[in-house]
């Protein structure tokens with residue numbers, strides 16, 4: 001959408017606004033969104049479009065501008081540029097249609113979780129049944145405890161409940177699972193998936209890359225107030241995630257240059273996995289090996305090639321503590337595009353561990 005059409009969306013009349021976002025029009029359109037706090041440029045001309053029914057993830061380092069963007073899109077802070085949300089300017093959107101979980105949220109504490117969700121539900125013309133919402137976030141059993149006595153994770157679950165109690169068309173979740181335990185995170189993930197399946201558009205910011213990779217249809221990476229990449233997680237991983245890799249823990253010992261060369265030669269002649277031309281598998285010129293703080297990293301090896309790496313290590317008489325294989329993830333994309341070191345993701349459904357007892361020789 002160009003600026004003219006975005007502005008005409010902002011100017012849409014009330015009747016249009018009531019139904020906007022239920023058709024094929026984008027639910028959120030931001031163009032050239034800028035926001036400064038004194039000398040600090042929090043948003044430096046952000047373009048963002050969120051389609052109906054999409055779960056849109058926003059990731060980026062601390063201070064990248066994520067919360068500022070959420071605040072600009074929800075009209076809780078002013079910003080330059082053009083913004084249309086459900087066909088209206090952010091501060092003119094029908095609040096019945098929006099759910100917002102801010103990063104910092106301080107509800108009245110002298111209420112129980114049940115009372116709090118009921119209180120927020122009472123602000124809307126139509127709200128979901130309080131018990132059902134409490135169940136959705138895993139708070140049914142603790143619903144009669146005062147908010148001030150709840151743990152951090154229980155508070156966050158309760159806050160998520162207040163954001164979804166009106167069954168919004170568009171839900172902004174700013175770091176919803178911070179401080180929530182793994183079971184609770186799963187509850188929130190399932191809730192987001194159910195809402196999205198029912199047609200709710202979700203704008204999700206998170207530092208949990210596994211969460212975003214699982215939930216988001218598309219992801220934008222914000223760095224220094226600018227979007228540096230946007231796309232489906234799988235596409236971003238294919239483009240920026242690098243190769244699958246095998247971390248070899250040598251218990252702190254290092255190979256000298258001659259040993260590295262011999263190992264590289266042995267790997268070149270071994271079957272370390274299918275060669276992929278698209279950059280997602282083995283590098284075109286075969287696996288490469290590099291030193292790490294703990295030992296070695298072999299890039300471009302598929303799980304079926306792990307045995308060949310073990311054989312190659314055996315050829316040069318190297319003993320290892322453990323092997324950890326990982327395929328590229330959204331975390332790798334994040335770390336590469338933010339210029340951070342990458343660290344392997346171990347475990348999980350996309351990874352496998354092979355623990356050696358000093359090698360199989």
Ligand SMILES: Nc1ncnc2c1ncn2[C@@H]1O[C@H](COP(=O)(O)OP(=O)(O)OP(=O)(O)O)[C@@H](O)[C@H]1O
Pocket residue numbers: 037040041042060061062063064065066067068069103
């Ligand atoms: N109210 C404010 N006053 C002054 N500076 C602010 C204010 N809010 C945000 N900033 C600055 O704007 C920049 C972006 O902050 P923002 O909170 O949007 O980042 P973020 O990506 O959400 O970070 P985090 O991951 O830590 O939550 C930071 O440099 C921050 O210090």
